[in-house]
Structure formats: structure tokens, C-alpha cells
Amino acid sequence: GDSVTQMEGPVTLSEEAFLTINCTYTATGYPSLFWYVQYPGEGLQLLLKATKADDKGSNKGFEATYRKETTSFHLEKGSVQVSDSAVYFCALTSGGYNKLIFGAGTRLAVHP
Amino acid sequence: DAGVIQSPRHEVTEMGQEVTLRCKPISGHDYLFWYRQTMMRGLELLIYFNNNVPIDDSGMPEDRFSAKMPNASFSTLKIQPSEPRDSAVYFCASRLDRTQYFGPGTRLTVL
Numbered sequence: 001g002d003s004v005t006q007m008e009g010p011v012t013l014s015e016e017a018f019l020t021i022n023c024t025y026t027a028t029g030y031p032s033l034f035w036y037v038q039y040p041g042e043g044l045q046l047l048l049k050a051t052k053a054d055d056k057g058s059n060k061g062f063e064a065t066y067r068k069e070t071t072s073f074h075l076e077k078g079s080v081q082v083s084d085s086a087v088y089f090c091a092l093t094s095g096g097y098n099k100l101i102f103g104a105g106t107r108l109a110v111h112p
Numbered sequence: 113d114a115g116v117i118q119s120p121r122h123e124v125t126e127m128g129q130e131v132t133l134r135c136k137p138i139s140g141h142d143y144l145f146w147y148r149q150t151m152m153r154g155l156e157l158l159i160y161f162n163n164n165v166p167i168d169d170s171g172m173p174e175d176r177f178s179a180k181m182p183n184a185s186f187s188t189l190k191i192q193p194s195e196p197r198d199s200a201v202y203f204c205a206s207r208l209d210r211t212q213y214f215g216p217g218t219r220l221t222v223l
Contacts, residue, residue, distance in 0.1 A: 032210045043116075043203055044214040051210065089155070097210045098143070098167070102155045 002027040002094040006103035009087075013080055013110050021075040021106045023064075023090035031092040033057075033066050033073040034100070038087045047075075047088070080110045114138075116215035118204050124221045130192040133218045136185055137206030145212060146179055146189050147203040155203075161187065194222045 007022040025033070032051045036044040048057030053068035062077045073090060090103040117136040125131055137144050145160040159169040164181045172179070176195070181187040191198055201219050205212040 034211070036214075043216040044205075046211060046213065049211060093210055098160065098162075099157060100145075100212055104154055 002101050004090050004103035006090050006106050009107040011108045016079045019077040019080045023073045025071050025092050034091045035075050036089045082110045085110045118215040122219045126223050128193045131194045133189040135187045135204030141206035141208045143207035145205040149201045196222045198222050
């Protein structure tokens with residue numbers, strides 16, 4: 001079945017460091033891909049998305065490119081801030097877009 | 113837009129009691145989803161509705177769990193009777209096109 005694999009955390013960085021969180025997927029058809037972020041005690045917020053191959057999603061300095069050839073959707077940010085500390089979830093649509101399949105989540109901790 | 117609204121935000125109850133969680137989706141969204149999040153199992157899809165009709169409830173763990181959507185602006189998830197292993201954060205999400213938008217969640221603690 002469809003699945004998402006994320007790098008295990010926690011990822012610990014200093015402020016202004018470069019961030020990469022790896023995400024690869026297995027899917028039939030042409031899924032849409034998403035990154036959600038969950039801050040402590042809150043729900044999941046949509047961070048960015050891409051709906052077809054080679055699309056780049058971007059928001060708040062974060063970027064991810066839909067790579068069909070490598071089945072990847074890695075999240076990047078050039079300079080992280082303490083306020084970016086959260087859990088990041090990679091996800092894809094499955095079952096005719098009706099379901100979201102989530103990765104296990106990657107916890108990011110950014111220190112001043 | 114107010115986003116997806118869930119109530120209560122926190123619920124503490126005793127084993128055996130009935131618990132009802134509520135959700136108001138974003139207006140105009142045609143799908144509604146209920147999820148459960150725990151440290152052990154992560155995010156689990158429990159059930160989802162399309163135009164108020166339950167489509168897939170295969171994720172509902174037991175008959176103790178039931179969900180309804182009487183109209184386009186309201187859904188409930190009920191647990192009766194509740195058990196300590198039901199303690200989790202329960203999220204509601206609504207969807208337009210391919211994108212799901214999540215509510216803030218209800219943190220349920222069953223003692």
C-alpha cells in the first residue's frame with residue numbers, strides 16, 4: 001500500500017542553520033504531497049503542498065519539490081529560527097485523494 | 113474564516129463514562145475526517161464523511177466508537193463507554209479539493 005517515510009528525529013539545529021528533512025514515498029498513481037507542521041499543544045497546520053511532478057511548494061521560507069523520479073519531497077529552509085521548533089509531517093493523498101497517509105513525523109528543535 | 117472548530121479542547125473523564133467530541137468544519141468543505149493521535153501509534157484515521165455520508169469507518173477501533181454528521185456544519189465522535197486506552201488527542205479535519213485543514217484537537221484523558 002501507499003506509504004511515507006521520514007527521517008527520524010529529533011533534529012537539533014542552531015538558529016540560522018540550514019534545514020533538510022527527508023521524505024520519500026511509495027504510491028500508485030499520482031498523489032499530491034504535503035508538509036504539515038504541528039507546534040506544541042496545537043493541531044496540524046498545512047505548511048506547503050505540491051500536486052504534480054516537479055512542482056515546488058513554498059511557504060514561510062520553507063520549500064519542497066515533488067520529485068517523481070526519486071519519489072521524494074524533502075523539506076528545506078535556508079535559515080531556521082527558534083520559532084520553527086515543531087514536529088513536521090510529510091503526507092500524501094491516497095485512495096483517490098480521499099485519505100492522507102502521514103509519515104511518523106520529525107521533531108525539530110532550534111536553539112539560539 | 114474561523115477554520116475548523118472543535119470542542120471541548122480538553123476533556124477529563126472517568127472510565128465507563130460517555131464522551132462526545134464535537135466538530136464544525138470549514139463552510140463549503142465537502143469532506144470531514146476524524147483522526148486520533150497518540151505517541152505510540154501516531155496519527156490514525158478513524159472515519160471520514162463526504163457530503164455528510166460516512167464513507168469509510170474501517171479505522172474506528174471498536175463498537176464503542178461512533179460518529180455522526182447530521183448536517184454539513186456539525187459532526188460528533190462519541191465513545192461509550194470510555195476506557196483509559198482511549199486517552200489521546202482527537203482531531204477533526206475538513207477538506208476542499210485535495211487539501212485537508214485540521215482543527216486544534218481535543219485532548220481526552222480517561223482516568
